[in-house]
Amino acid sequence: MTEPFNFNNELSGKIALVTGGTKGTGKAIAERLLAAGATVIVTARNQPENMDDQIHFIASDLNQVKGTENLVKEILSSFDRLDILINNLGGSDTPGGGFAVLRDEDWENTIQTNLLAPVRLDRGFLPQMLERKAGVILHIASIQGRLPLFDSTLPYAAAKAGLINYSKGLSKEVSPKGVRVLAVSPGWIMTLSSIRMMERIAKSSETSIEEATQSVMDALGGIPIGKPAQPEDIAEFVGFLVSPRAQYLTGTEYVIDGGTIPTV
Known part of the structure; x- marks a missing residue:
């Protein structure tokens, strides 16, 4: 009889950061990585009331360059390195009504959150990953990168499309140097x-x-x-992607949408 695979401690010794990791899908991802034995750090603007005391929280505003720089410095100072970076932070609060109601500020804020924040964090943590020739960077995108909803979330959809393209380009550069880069595009969660x-x-x-x-x-x-989807559905797949079991996977976008996108 074949013994079931034991997922416990497969990430033992790994240090992981989950942005936007205090609620929703980010929280589920953080808890999944913790269950696999990783040392888990989460970041958000404000500390949540109910958080596992084994998870490390660092307050930061990743929409600001200084916020990103301070987060990178604090993690590398306190933990010496980062092995797994989950760029989960994202969202949209732009008004409905189509292109005509969207101001430059709406576009700029949305792109800061959904594209530039991950780019800055990658830039901050990649040097030490490349030096060690090891690491995993995962970008949480969205099916709106392929299936935009023009009435209410066009800037968000455009930013996520940019994130998917950027993720692929980055993987081509750093995968030969030992760092895997992946994108996950969930549907409705x-x-x-x-x-x-x-x-x-x-x-x-x-x-x-x-x-x-x-x-x-x-x-x-x-x-x-x-x-x-439930947040745990996404978290379970992310847990696999950042694990040693997925060591041959890089440069790919994985869609988790229950079949929502109607094309190949």
Whole structure:
């Protein structure tokens, strides 16, 4: 009888950073890496109330150059190195209404969060990875990089498309030097913020949560698997990608969308 693979401690001795790691998908990723034995650092603007005391928190504003520089310095000073970088930070708060309502500020803020923050962090942590000829960088993108929603999140979609392209280019440069670079593009994830959005939709349209959820899935063109992802679904795959089991994987974008994107 074949013994099941033991995932415990497969990341033992590794030091990992998860940006935006205090809630939602980022929190699930941080907990998954911790369960695999990694020393896990998370960063966000504000410290959360409920966080595993084994996870290290560093406050930072990654939309600011200084915030990124300070984070890199603090991690390398306190932990000596970084083995795994998960660029999970992202999001959009631009108004709906299409291109005409979007100001330069909307574009600039969205690109700072979703593209330039990962670029700056990669630039900060790559030298020590290249020196050791070891490391994994993973960019959390979005299916909107391929399937943009023009009415409400066009800057976000454009930034994520740029992140996917950048990730591929970076992998070509640093993979021959020992550092793997990957991108993961999730579809709709049922985070706490998504649940609250469903509650608002249900209340305003006088429908049930289930009907509100179905209406969003319909707006996406349908999700063949029949439901949004859970944060843990994404975290489990990320845990595999950064592990030694995925040592031959680099330069690839992995779509996790339940079949949402209708093309090959």
